[in-house]
Amino acid sequence: MADFGGEDTTAFRAEARDWLTANFPASLKGKGAMIYAEAATPQSADFKAWTKAMGEKGWGVATWPKAYGGGGLSKAEARVLQQEMNAIGAWSPIGGMGVMMFGPTLLEYGNEAQKQEHIPKIATAEIRWCQGFSEPGAGSDLASLQTKCEDKGDHWLVNGQKIWTSGAQWADWCFCLVRTDTTKKHEGISFLLIDMRTPGVETRPIRLISGNSPFCETFFTDVKVPKENLVGPLGGGWTIAKRLLQHERSGLAGGGGGGRGNLFTGPISDLAKAYVGVDSAGRIDDADMRSRITQHEIEARAFQLTALRSMSEAKSNSGPNTTTSIMKNAGTKVAQDRHELTLEILGNQGLGWDGEDFKAEELAAVRGWLGGKAFTIYGGSAEIQNNIISKRILDLPDPLSPTKA
Amino acid sequence: MAVLNEEQSMLRDAARTWTREKSPVTAFRKVRDSGAPLGYDPAAFAEMAEMGWTGVIIPEEYGGSDFGYLSLGLILEETGRTLTASPILASALAGASAIILGGTDAQKEAWLPKIASGETVATLAVDEGAHHRPNHVAVSATNKGAGYTLSGTKTFVLEGMAAGVFVVSARTSGDVDDKFGVSLFLVPADAKGVSRKALKLADSRGAAIVTFDNVELGADARLGAESQGYELLEQTLDRARAGLCAEMLGSAVQAFETTLDYLKTRVQFGQVIGAFQALQHRAAKMFTDLELARSCVEAALTAIDNNAPDTAELVSLAKAKMGDTLHLVSNEMVQMHGGIGMTDAHDAGLYLKRARATEATYGGQAYHRDRYARLQGY
Numbered sequence: 006m007a008d009f010g011g012e013d014t015t016a017f018r019a020e021a022r023d024w025l026t027a028n029f030p031a032s033l034k035g036k037g038a039m040i041y042a043e044a045a046t047p048q049s050a051d052f053k054a055w056t057k058a059m060g061e062k063g064w065g066v067a068t069w070p071k072a073y074g075g076g077g078l079s080k081a082e083a084r085v086l087q088q089e090m091n092a093i094g095a096w097s098p099i100g101g102m103g104v105m106m107f108g109p110t111l112l113e114y115g116n117e118a119q120k121q122e123h124i125p126k127i128a129t130a131e132i133r134w135c136q137g138f139s140e141p142g143a144g145s146d147l148a149s150l151q152t153k154c155e156d157k158g159d160h161w162l163v164n165g166q167k168i169w170t171s172g173a174q175w176a177d178w179c180f181c182l183v184r185t186d187t188t189k190k191h192e193g194i195s196f197l198l199i200d201m202r203t204p205g206v207e208t209r210p211i212r213l214i215s216g217n218s219p220f221c222e223t224f225f226t227d228v229k230v231p232k233e234n235l236v237g238p239l240g241g242g243w244t245i246a247k248r249l250l251q252h253e254r255s256g257l258a259g260g261g262g263g264g265r266g267n268l269f270t271g272p273i274s275d276l277a278k279a280y281v282g283v284d285s286a287g288r289i290d291d292a293d294m295r296s297r298i299t300q301h302e303i304e305a306r307a308f309q310l311t312a313l314r315s316m317s318e319a320k321s322n323s324g325p326n327t328t329t330s331i332m333k334n335a336g337t338k339v340a341q342d343r344h345e346l347t348l349e350i351l352g353n354q355g356l357g358w359d360g361e362d363f364k365a366e367e368l369a370a371v372r373g374w375l376g377g378k379a380f381t382i383y384g385g386s387a388e389i390q391n392n393i394i395s396k397r398i399l400d401l402p403d404p405l406s407p408t409k410a
Numbered sequence: 411m412a413v414l415n416e417e418q419s420m421l422r423d424a425a426r427t428w429t430r431e432k433s434p435v436t437a438f439r440k441v442r443d444s445g446a447p448l449g450y451d452p453a454a455f456a457e458m459a460e461m462g463w464t465g466v467i468i469p470e471e472y473g474g475s476d477f478g479y480l481s482l483g484l485i486l487e488e489t490g491r492t493l494t495a496s497p498i499l500a501s502a503l504a505g506a507s508a509i510i511l512g513g514t515d516a517q518k519e520a521w522l523p524k525i526a527s528g529e530t531v532a533t534l535a536v537d538e539g540a541h542h543r544p545n546h547v548a549v550s551a552t553n554k555g556a557g558y559t560l561s562g563t564k565t566f567v568l569e570g571m572a573a574g575v576f577v578v579s580a581r582t583s584g585d586v587d588d589k590f591g592v593s594l595f596l597v598p599a600d601a602k603g604v605s606r607k608a609l610k611l612a613d614s615r616g617a618a619i620v621t622f623d624n625v626e627l628g629a630d631a632r633l634g635a636e637s638q639g640y641e642l643l644e645q646t647l648d649r650a651r652a653g654l655c656a657e658m659l660g661s662a663v664q665a666f667e668t669t670l671d672y673l674k675t676r677v678q679f680g681q682v683i684g685a686f687q688a689l690q691h692r693a694a695k696m697f698t699d700l701e702l703a704r705s706c707v708e709a710a711l712t713a714i715d716n717n718a719p720d721t722a723e724l725v726s727l728a729k730a731k732m733g734d735t736l737h738l739v740s741n742e743m744v745q746m747h748g749g750i751g752m753t754d755a756h757d758a759g760l761y762l763k764r765a766r767a768t769e770a771t772y773g774g775q776a777y778h779r780d781r782y783a784r785l786q787g788y
Binding site for chain 2: 274288289295296299303304306310313314321334335388395398399404
């Protein structure tokens with residue numbers, strides 16, 4: 006693949022290759038997906054060493070500034086690094102919400118002290134972040150959130166409840182949307198950083214249909230938060246949140262391919278040949294299923310081509326384009342369809358819940374299928390994404406106040 | 411929209427300006443209502459040729475500009491927007507591709523300059539039945555002396571009444587569905603034994619049934635190797651399909667934009683109907699599909715320009731995805747316009763009819779989904 010923009014990355018490629026060879030433990034080759042599937046899995050010595058090496062190098066957050074512990078790489082260099090990692094089955098152990106969403110947002114909106122305090126610890130995976138946005142009464146209508154934040158002079162006092170806080174039970178800190186003004190809806194929201202060890206913070210994992218508990222309810226009862234933990238201006242939280250959600254959505258669209266939790270690698274058509282069988286011409290022995298697999302593969306390829314097009318357009322226009330707005334819905338649909346097809350291909354072997362009669366991949370498929378139902382709910386549901394396309398791209402009137410059109 | 415070079419941007423802008431000023435949908439409507447047998451306006455086609463649109467993929471030594479398939483796609487996208495009828499697709503894209511890919515120097519010299527100037531219309535005479543099945547070839551070419559005798563009938567020949575030369579697939583050996591045994595021939599429309607009959611189609615474009623009755627051809631009429639013409643035919647068809655997809659993209663984008671305008675102006679229950687979420691989400695779905703389809707179409711055209719090894723699968727991907735998208739958008743155009751969309755006076759019906767014709771041309775969605783699966787090995 007050609008390097009974009011004509012930047013000479015030959016020397017960097019050699020440097021990256023040498024460093025990865027010296028530091029990436031062979032035992033972790035290709036294991037990235039499995040480790041992310043189980044966030045609470047005990048970490049091996051190799052995993053810890055690899056995390057430390059990547060953290061010190063700053064390459065888990067390759068394009069972030071060196072001053073805050075990032076890699077300081079150009080976009081072209083970061084692409085080269087990713088290519089070299091892919092080539093040897095290496096993957097970044099530095100991940101999670103700090104890297105995907107909070108870090109980029111704090112780099113944009115945080116003050117110098119906040120950046121110095123928090124960014125380097127994200128770069129080394131020393132601190133894990135969770136997102137305190139949704140509430141029981143504020144899901145799709147996020148701006149109706151009620152968690153109260155009062156100015157007590159030398160500190161903020163927080164009372165309320167968050168829900169769907171991913172990984173809150175393991176998180177060290179929470180970036181939170183709180184209500185600092187009850188008289189205004191959007192302008193009454195502020196962006197606050199809360200240390201999860203503060204007295205009054207309590208988390209309760211929520212058991213999901215997949216049997217996993219990746220989300221929590223998080224309760225704040227008279228939680229005292231230092232004044233300097235406010236990010237951006239008082240009442241300016243909604244603007245920051247919208248920016249952060251853009252990072253979240255572009256991350257959630259994912260590759261539109263396997264979807265998280267799917268341990269079957271390789272083409273889905275090969276899986277169908279193995280489980281369903283082939284006809285005398287060597288084709289999948291179920292014309293209806295073959296047709297639907299084809300339809301799925303076409304949608305997946307169309308999504309991948311759109312991601313590539315979006316990247317090259319963003320590069321040439323140096324700004325966001327309308328294509329990005331469709332990526333979450335298009336990508337999550339592809340991922341969900343793949344889970345459904347995988348389950349159907351596996352037949353009864355895809356419906357095992359536990360035990361030795363099923364392979365690990367088969368058991369992961371059923372959990373992945375159930376977990377995948379969340380793709381079109383979180384990060385702004387499919388319906389909310391359609392609202393956003395209608396309003397922001399197609400310029401159609403707001404259904405709730407059509408006269409304002 | 412793909413990242414364009416300067417030539418391509420100029421070409422697109424020129425096409426956009428010309429189609430909107432000189433060839434809006436009203437121009438096509440006029441051609442249709444006149445009942446002119448060709449199905450297009452020769453004067454408008456002459457203007458297009460004058461601007462060089464008929465020579466975009468043709469090498470400079472044969473009178474073209476050699477700008478490539480993505481460039482020609484940009485023009486076809488604009489003509490698709492206004493439903494401009496012209497032989498560019500059949501001749502300057504499909505017919506020219508066959509000769510560029512498989513022609514001898516003498517064949518190129520004989521036909522490409524005339525195609526580039528618009529003087530001659532070339533077209534593919536490939537299909538023999540209701541469905542596109544390029545390997546199904548019953549038209550026979552039997553050896554006679556150093557040459558051949560051609561017999562049989564081709565149907566749904568685009569611009570068949572206007573054509574000066576046909577690129578005909580005929581069987582020189584093998585059974586009727588065998589890929590081996592297919593040969594291609596260049597047959598002048600005025601050759602003895604060639605007759606044609608206009609087909610009246612729902613989209614009002616030019617098409618014909620062409621019959622070859624013991625047409626005698628010299629060996630120099632054969633395009634490519636004897637009995638090994640199927641691969642050349644597939645490569646030619648893939649270029650034609652990719653360009654057709656660009657036209658379909660233009661039609662779909664315009665159908666969508668016209669519908670979106672209507673959602674913003676039609677008032678019911680005291681508000682514009684575009685304020686209703688039931689319609690908004692369907693509009694968002696169409697927008698999403700159009701973005702996905704555009705990626706596929708541009709990838710197919712770019713693959714052809716780059717001689718990429720996965721060209722065939724990208725073309726089938728594009729034809730399947732673009733066909734589904736145009737199908738959806740053309741149906742929604744009628745539905746969302748309501749009663750007015752059912753009237754002949756409104757453009758919705760013209761887009762709907764053209765949509766189905768382009769979907770079926772050179773293989774519909776089912777054909778290309780199946781081809782995509784076969785190319786992927788399942």
